[in-house]
Structures are given as structure tokens and as C-alpha cells.
Amino acid sequence: MRESFDIIVIGSGLGGLVCATILAKEGLSVLVLEKNKQYGGNLQTFVRNRCIFDTGVHYIGGLAKGQNLYQYFNYLGIADKLRLQRMDEDGFDRITFDNDPNEYPYAQGGANFIDQLCYYFPHERQGITQFYARMQAVCKQFPLYHLNGKDAYQWNEGVLGLKAQEVINSCTTHPKLRAVLAGANLLYAGVADKTPFYVHALSTNSYIESAWRCINGGGQIAKLLIREIHKHGGKTLKYKEVSQFHIEGNLLRSLSTTDGHVYRADTFISNIDPKQTLRLMGDYPMRKSYTNHIQQAENTISSFSLYIVLRPGRIPYLNHNFYHFKDEASVWGSINYQEADWPTGYMVSMNAKSAHEKWAEGMTVFTYMRYEEVAEWATTHNTVASTGYRGEDYEQFKQRKTEAMLDELEKKFPNLRQHIRATYASTPLTYRDYIGSETGGMYGFVKDANQPLKNSLPPRTKVKNLLLTGQSVNMHGILGVTICAVLTCSEILGRDYLLQKINEKTD
Incomplete structure (x- = not known):
């Protein structure tokens, strides 16, 4: 394989894959480097007991023909290839509370x-x-x-x-x-x-x-984008963790990966945590205001996720999500939970295996969890690409949290434990290791209305040919990250030109 490209994209989260697809479609030679075994970042899925679980994409909006995400995906060449199930049109989300039978x-x-x-x-x-x-x-x-x-x-x-x-x-x-x-x-x-x-x-x-669910998981989005990248001559490599930038003058000339390879490009796009990108720049001189903007940015809170494999034919499939809270105050207060009261709010989503599901095969529950709760195991790392064991104390911690979560769920789903085949849990450390956010933050950096001009980063960095993309740069979510990728690519192609190409694309 050639080791010099027009564009190198660091990280294969949605933002990186969208950038790579756009630029490959424009005839540029593109390489995507991913540190993990699986492409996709938050699009990743995993299988337990033959049940497919999403790690981050539980449902998607704006995908009906003519709507915003559909038009972006249509331009990328994947809109008509997605396997989707439209959620309940009269209530795709239900907001519920303890001691209140209504589902709002x-x-x-x-x-x-x-x-x-x-x-x-x-x-x-x-x-x-x-x-x-x-x-x-x-x-x-x-x-x-x-x-x-x-x-x-x-x-x-x-x-x-x-x-x-x-x-x-x-x-x-x-x-x-x-x-x-x-x-x-x-x-x-x-x-x-x-x-x-x-x-x-x-x-x-x-x-x-x-509102839509991805049948058999959101990983299909990453697979379809990679197919488009390859179709247009782009390359993708797994197990390639970037370890060093080589900057000369005001240009990033090349980068090294932990396996000793060096890759060169005219332009680089970083789809990893901006704080990690800053570290890779080493001692490159930059204004303190710029580095402080990134280094002092507050990470969003992380999560505890419980993945439940259900026994066949036990619980009806629900074509909607639940956002459940102990009371009205918990809607905003859950993020500041006390350990003794945890969890005070959670989200429940069921997996879609086909367009006409009768029984639920699995369900995913997530709630807030602060990084400090797992900080004692911060030196441990565990991914499929680089396995490690965090210790028996960590396993016992996860089990305690699982039982507390099930106790809360049984208030809403009576006798749920009787219908469970297996459970699997993830913590902020799981998210940190797979996604690369330093504290496992779910949605990049905190947006603060009190400091509105600090809520995003410009795609261009202080290194002339290094650009940023991803959920920490602008907005999170499938649509937000896609739009951010378009903004990043606009720095190379021109916004008017790119928007015209996107809007001209019809079925």
C-alpha cells in the first residue's frame, strides 16, 4: 500500500467516515486510520448470545425522504441501503415517572x-x-x-x-x-x-x-460508508493507533502509528478527542488561548449501560423508547445524582431485529455515571484490540450497579429478572477505551449558554493542514456530527460547492 495520500483521517467515528466518503467521492486519495478492531466509533455494535446491541445509536431522526439527514445520507450514497424501522408515530419516546401511570x-x-x-x-x-x-x-x-x-x-x-x-x-x-x-x-x-x-x-x-431504529444495529451505517470509501478508491486500516505527529514549519508532514509505520499526506483530519489531538502535536508552539480552549473544555458526563438479553417470547417488543424518572425534579437533577439514590433517571430502548417484531430479543438501558466512580481502575484498559482485566473489585462494582439498575427497572417492568437470559454492563472506562474520550464523556464537550462563543471549535487548527471534526467540535448525534463533517470538508472543497453537490443529489 502507498503510504502517502491526499487526505489522512484519524479515527473512524461517523465524522471521520463522512469526511472520508465526501473527499473520496471528489477524487482525492484518502486513508482512514482506526485504532480498534471495529470501525465506527459510537456506531459500533456487539453481539452477545446472538443478540445485537448498539453502543451509541439507539434511534435516528430526520430520515424520511426530503428531510435533512436523508438528504445528507442520500448524497453519501447510503440512504437507500439502510435497513430501518419507523418508530411509533404517535409516541416514539415516552416520558414516564414513578407513581404516575401515564406515558407522555x-x-x-x-x-x-x-x-x-x-x-x-x-x-x-x-x-x-x-x-x-x-x-x-x-x-x-x-x-x-x-x-x-x-x-x-x-x-x-x-x-x-x-x-x-x-x-x-x-x-x-x-x-x-x-x-x-x-x-x-x-x-x-x-x-x-x-x-x-x-x-x-x-x-x-x-x-x-x-424517528427510526436501525434493524440489527447502527453498525450498518459505518459499513455502508466504508463501502463507499472503498468504491471511490479510499483505504481504511484497523489496529492503527496514531502515536505521534511530525510537524515541520507550520505543516503536519506525517504521522506515526504504534506499530512503527509512518504515513504522509497533504491534509490531515482528526476525528479523535481534540484533547488527544493537542497532545499529539507535542511541543508545537500555539497561542495559550487556543490550547486553554481545548484543555479546559468540560467533558460531558459518562454513562452506565446495561445490555439485557431476554428469554424468547417473554416480553413484547415496544416500538418506542422510555425516558423514566423518579420524579419531576429528577429530569434535570439526575445528572447530579447521589450514589445512594442512583439511578434517578434512565433511558430504555429495545433492539429491532426485523421490521415486524413481536417479541423483544434484547433491551438496552443507560443512565448517568460519573468518571470518579471508576477512577480507581483508571490505569486499566480493555478493548477487543487490546484486552486487559480490571480485576475482581471492578467486576463486583459492575454487578452491584447492575442489581441497582434492575431494582429500578422492575418498578416499570415487574418481574423483569424472570425474563432475563443474560446481562452485560459497561461503564465510563468502556467508553473511554473504545471512543477515546479521556473521561468517557458521552457527547463530547459540555455546551454552556453562559459562554456561548466557547461552545464549538473551528475546523481549522493552528497547524495549517490539520483539520478537526467530530462531536466535540460542534454538535453531537448522527445529524450533528454529519453536519460537522460537511463543515470540515467545506474547508477543503468550499461550502457553496459542497452544499450545491448535496442539494443536487436526488433519488
Whole structure:
């Protein structure tokens, strides 16, 4: 294989794969380097007891024909190849609480979203309508959300500084409705006094447009993108962990991998944690304000995930997710949990094995977990590519957390333990080792409405030919990371040119 390329992409998460696909389609020679055994970052799946589990992609929004993510994926050549199941149109997400039998639905379609919530809050139509209108108005402030290449993006602090909790509270005084409207904030690890409303709007609105599960997991997205990369002459390599950048002057000339290989390129795109990218730059001189922006960025909280293999024919398949909380205060308070009360909120999603599922084969549950809870095992590492054992104490810790999680789940799914075939758990250390975030943060860096201009990084770094992409650079999630990759590639190809190519692509 040649060891000099037009483009080298470091990391095969969604952002890296989208960048590689776009640039390979444009005729550039592209190489993707991935440290793990499996490509895909948060798109990775794994199999236990013949049951496929997603690690990060439990559902996707905006994939109906003509919608934003569909158009991006259509340009990338994968939209018509995805195996999808549309989720319950009258309630793809259900917000629930202890001691409340109601399941408050998030429905697909703006009018349906309003109507379904008004069934439970008949006197709150004005507030619900106002909330939906505020989401729409904020989404319009982001041109690439609507594939609009004509309007320049404006750093409007009046929009970026709005806090999600404050906007929701301004729409209604009803305590339960406030909790319901904020109830899917595990999608972005919402912090009451920090999270901007635009994060809530961009994350939630995409699913309201249309919500889908990937049949047999989101790993198919990575496989399809890699197929497109190869189709256009690009290369991908696994077990290639980058260990050093070689910078001369103001240019990154080459990089080394831990196996001793050196790869050269004209341009490099880093899809790994920006803090790790900074470390790879070594002692390259940069402004302190730039390095501080990255080094001092707050990581989002991590998670504890429980993967449950169910006995056949025991629990009906549910074509929706649950976001469940102990009470209304827990909607924003779960992120600041006390160990004795953990977990105070969680998300449940079932695996889709076919388009017409009757019985659930497996279910995934995740909740917040701080890195400090596993810090005593921080020196251990364990992946498929590089196996290691964290010790019996760690296994006992996971088992204690599993039992606590099952205790909570049985309040919602009575006698669940009787229907379980096997359970598997992951902690912030699992996420750290596979994804590369230093503390296992789920969604990159914390977005803070109090410091709106620090909420993203420019794709260009202080090294002339080194670009950034991924969830820590701009927005997280499938749509957010895809848009970020388009922004990164725009630095090479030009935004007007690339948006025109994307918009011109039709079925």
C-alpha cells in the first residue's frame, strides 16, 4: 500500500467516515486510520448470545425522504441501503415517572406532537404550541440544519445564550409539562444552568420530524460508508493507533502509528478527542488561548449501560423508547445524582431485529455515571484490540450497579429478572477505551449558554493542514456530527460547492 495520500483521517467515528466518503467521492486519495478492531466509533455494535446491541445509536431522526439527514445520507450514497424501522408515530419516546401511570408521548410531526401532548395537558395547548414554535425558530438559525448554503451562519449570542430550562419554563407553569418537555434531555446530558436551548431544539426536533431504529444495529451505517470509501478508491486500516505527529514549519508532514509505520499526506483530519489531538502535536508552539480552549473544555458526563438479553417470547417488543424518572425534579437533577439514590433517571430502548417484531430479543438501558466512580481502575484498559482485566473489585462494582439498575427497572417492568437470559454492563472506562474520550464523556464537550462563543471549535487548527471534526467540535448525534463533517470538508472543497453537490443529489 502507498503510504502517502491526499487526505489522512484519524479515527473512524461517523465524522471521520463522512469526511472520508465526501473527499473520496471528489477524487482525492484518502486513508482512514482506526485504532480498534471495529470501525465506527459510537456506531459500533456487539453481539452477545446472538443478540445485537448498539453502543451509541439507539434511534435516528430526520430520515424520511426530503428531510435533512436523508438528504445528507442520500448524497453519501447510503440512504437507500439502510435497513430501518419507523418508530411509533404517535409516541416514539415516552416520558414516564414513578407513581404516575401515564406515558407522555413525543409524536412524529409537529401537529401530531402538539395534539398527543394536549391529550394529557388539555389546558396547555398554547404553551405546547409555543414550545414547538420556539424549537422551529431556533433550528432556522442554523442554515446547514436545513441544507441552506445561501444564508451565512451568524453567531447570534441572543440565540446561543438561551438556556433550555428557561425557555421551557417560559412556555408553561405546569410542573409536570415542564418535566415532560425536558424529558429527553439524556440525549445531550442536559445541565439545568448551562445547556443551551439550541442543543435541545436541534436534538429533539430531528426525531419529531421522523424517528427510526436501525434493524440489527447502527453498525450498518459505518459499513455502508466504508463501502463507499472503498468504491471511490479510499483505504481504511484497523489496529492503527496514531502515536505521534511530525510537524515541520507550520505543516503536519506525517504521522506515526504504534506499530512503527509512518504515513504522509497533504491534509490531515482528526476525528479523535481534540484533547488527544493537542497532545499529539507535542511541543508545537500555539497561542495559550487556543490550547486553554481545548484543555479546559468540560467533558460531558459518562454513562452506565446495561445490555439485557431476554428469554424468547417473554416480553413484547415496544416500538418506542422510555425516558423514566423518579420524579419531576429528577429530569434535570439526575445528572447530579447521589450514589445512594442512583439511578434517578434512565433511558430504555429495545433492539429491532426485523421490521415486524413481536417479541423483544434484547433491551438496552443507560443512565448517568460519573468518571470518579471508576477512577480507581483508571490505569486499566480493555478493548477487543487490546484486552486487559480490571480485576475482581471492578467486576463486583459492575454487578452491584447492575442489581441497582434492575431494582429500578422492575418498578416499570415487574418481574423483569424472570425474563432475563443474560446481562452485560459497561461503564465510563468502556467508553473511554473504545471512543477515546479521556473521561468517557458521552457527547463530547459540555455546551454552556453562559459562554456561548466557547461552545464549538473551528475546523481549522493552528497547524495549517490539520483539520478537526467530530462531536466535540460542534454538535453531537448522527445529524450533528454529519453536519460537522460537511463543515470540515467545506474547508477543503468550499461550502457553496459542497452544499450545491448535496442539494443536487436526488433519488
